[in-house]
Amino acid sequence: MYKYSDFDESFVRARVAQFTGQVERRISGGLTEDEFRPLRLMNGLYLQLHAYMLRVAVPYGTLSPRQMRQLAYIADTWDKGYGHFTTRQNIQYNWPKLPDVPAILGALADVEMHANQTSGNCIRNVTSDHFAGAAADEIEDPRPVAELIRQWSTDHPEFQFLGRKFKIAITGAPNDRAVTKAHDIGLRMVRNEQGAPGFEVIVGGGLGRTPMIGVTMKPFLPKADLLPYLEAVLSVYNTLGRRDNKYKARIKITVHETGAEEFARLVEERFAVIRPLFSGIDQDLLADIEKAFAPPAYRNAPVDGFDAFYAADPVFRAWADTNLTEHKNAQYAIVTISLKAPGQTPGDATSDQMRVMADLAERYSHGELRVSHEQNIILPHVHKSDLPTVHAALTQAGLGTANVGLISDIIACPGMDYCALATARSIPVAQGIALRFNELKLEHDIGPLKIKISGCINACGHHHVGHIGILGLDRAGVENYQITLGGDGTETAVVGERAGPGFAYDEIIPAIERLITAYLEVRLSPDETFLETYRRLGLGPFKAALYPEDAARNAA
Amino acid sequence: MAPRFTPKVVTANALLEGDVVYLTADDRWSRHHAEAELIEDEAHAQLRLLHAASQKLIVVGAYLADAKAGPNGPEPTHFREVFRTRGPSNYAHGKQVETGHV
Ligand code: SF4
Numbered sequence: 001m002y003k004y005s006d007f008d009e010s011f012v013r014a015r016v017a018q019f020t021g022q023v024e025r026r027i028s029g030g031l032t033e034d035e036f037r038p039l040r041l042m043n044g045l046y047l048q049l050h051a052y053m054l055r056v057a058v059p060y061g062t063l064s065p066r067q068m069r070q071l072a073y074i075a076d077t078w079d080k081g082y083g084h085f086t087t088r089q090n091i092q093y094n095w096p097k098l099p100d101v102p103a104i105l106g107a108l109a110d111v112e113m114h115a116n117q118t119s120g121n122c123i124r125n126v127t128s129d130h131f132a133g134a135a136a137d138e139i140e141d142p143r144p145v146a147e148l149i150r151q152w153s154t155d156h157p158e159f160q161f162l163g164r165k166f167k168i169a170i171t172g173a174p175n176d177r178a179v180t181k182a183h184d185i186g187l188r189m190v191r192n193e194q195g196a197p198g199f200e201v202i203v204g205g206g207l208g209r210t211p212m213i214g215v216t217m218k219p220f221l222p223k224a225d226l227l228p229y230l231e232a233v234l235s236v237y238n239t240l241g242r243r244d245n246k247y248k249a250r251i252k253i254t255v256h257e258t259g260a261e262e263f264a265r266l267v268e269e270r271f272a273v274i275r276p277l278f279s280g281i282d283q284d285l286l287a288d289i290e291k292a293f294a295p296p297a298y299r300n301a302p303v304d305g306f307d308a309f310y311a312a313d314p315v316f317r318a319w320a321d322t323n324l325t326e327h328k329n330a331q332y333a334i335v336t337i338s339l340k341a342p343g344q345t346p347g348d349a350t351s352d353q354m355r356v357m358a359d360l361a362e363r364y365s366h367g368e369l370r371v372s373h374e375q376n377i378i379l380p381h382v383h384k385s386d387l388p389t390v391h392a393a394l395t396q397a398g399l400g401t402a403n404v405g406l407i408s409d410i411i412a413c414p415g416m417d418y419c420a421l422a423t424a425r426s427i428p429v430a431q432g433i434a435l436r437f438n439e440l441k442l443e444h445d446i447g448p449l450k451i452k453i454s455g456c457i458n459a460c461g462h463h464h465v466g467h468i469g470i471l472g473l474d475r476a477g478v479e480n481y482q483i484t485l486g487g488d489g490t491e492t493a494v495v496g497e498r499a500g501p502g503f504a505y506d507e508i509i510p511a512i513e514r515l516i517t518a519y520l521e522v523r524l525s526p527d528e529t530f531l532e533t534y535r536r537l538g539l540g541p542f543k544a545a546l547y548p549e550d551a552a553r554n555a556a
Numbered sequence: 557m558a559p560r561f562t563p564k565v566v567t568a569n570a571l572l573e574g575d576v577v578y579l580t581a582d583d584r585w586s587r588h589h590a591e592a593e594l595i596e597d598e599a600h601a602q603l604r605l606l607h608a609a610s611q612k613l614i615v616v617g618a619y620l621a622d623a624k625a626g627p628n629g630p631e632p633t634h635f636r637e638v639f640r641t642r643g644p645s646n647y648a649h650g651k652q653v654e655t656g657h658v
Contacts (some may be wrong), residue, residue: 026571029613048574049636050575050644050649051569297572347648417639425639477635
């Protein structure tokens, strides 16, 4: 696995020392809150509804067992024994106390981790396909490039004070699991006619107040041109991007207002100036990084044990059918550990569960773990013969839920249970939906379905790209939930369509149930997914199910 | 005619713990909403908010929140403020267990 260089190590240590001094000065009165706030945000520390919250970066979602154990240790020592994995592949602690934060950052630095650039108007933690390096459909592991981008963007002097935060996502596979089209810059690895890998560069996507699907600015960019091209895009954005209005400051608005063609032309112009300045050192560096990401030494062993178990044990079979993904090595599988047991908070893991996952990764996944933006944990390289053992251990730890990609595998942001910006709660809505469909025992019959919930218009829960999206709002002092339908966060990305007026807190779960009942009635066959049915029929039947009074009135 | 002033309390988060606190009539910061000073006059509210904002080593982000009189003291009116008196709904954490919320 990639190891920090001495430079990274001393950089992170220096930041911890610096922030330790800043916290001391805040507490003793040397710094006012106005002075301190931007400093703490640069170190991932927010003040939320009930407490501080520390957001820890997990670059491109990759963790070692040692790091995962340290996260558990931090949860036990300075928090309430759990952590929350987020849609940005990060982990958040909901209860740190200000005087303890320097010690937490020190403990993170001990395992080459930090909370830098998880906040503020800079280039944030780069996210990637959570199956990177393992997926059967992948062209190349995108993480070396993600790491290159991390190093290039860390403390980049030109991009510390952008007009707004800036998010880059990268995937090496044609099946987009990194939501690249809804990022400021999305990078999708593609091959050119000669078969050489490069990137499709998608610019100006984003969710939030003004959801937009990114525009392909470059259908094929050679790998060696990537950093200068990114720098050109950032540079044009930094010059043109609006700073007068926070809501119009993201690059999606800049691209929209400038026009995609004109924006692309300006990028090319800038690129022509910058490109010669990149002497190739970045490519030497990339070659070194790639070595550190070399695939593990896969074992060659029979897999009949798996086949026999699969045939014999229906519980194991159900789990294998939903939670495993095809690995590039046919003897292996990618395991998705669901952090979505019905009734639990999506994305939360206790410190005990973290340790179990760390142990399993060490013994059965070549020492690797991933955090997915769908708030689950991945064991990327598990030999099939080990799967029954892994499943048994997970089940014992309350981590054996067989629901990945199904209705109870819900993305939910922290919402008004934690987040100071929230306009409504999202966690209890997710819990309620999962419990209800667990009770109905319909989940497997319903099939693939992505529900995504945000507690405000900022859309951290990606509701716009949920097959069913739920947005919590404050309407006249009451929680109200708006439903969008038909969203898609993959390579065929679309923003969902608003179904109609919102629902009160106690109406939203019955509304979702009506929606699903309608789907089960109108689908052509059990093979037609919710999204396919929606694409075939449009809003009509779903609207009728959501608003039966309107439907009755229209019929009358 | 100016709209009637809605009664307010001054609330903030404690600097060290981040916990929700309320300004009392005798200038303390209480963890309990019911102990807050219920402010019924706009000019007085502004004075109290200024006072709160000056306590830079104790609290962060002081603001005025709508409240109403209740049998045991002031009560929040908006759901966000109700949640702030309790803590999150997914775990028994925060005020609901730490301060014997009723
Ligand atoms: S979507 Fe809104 S409520 Fe949810 S985490 Fe983001 S800012 Fe907070």
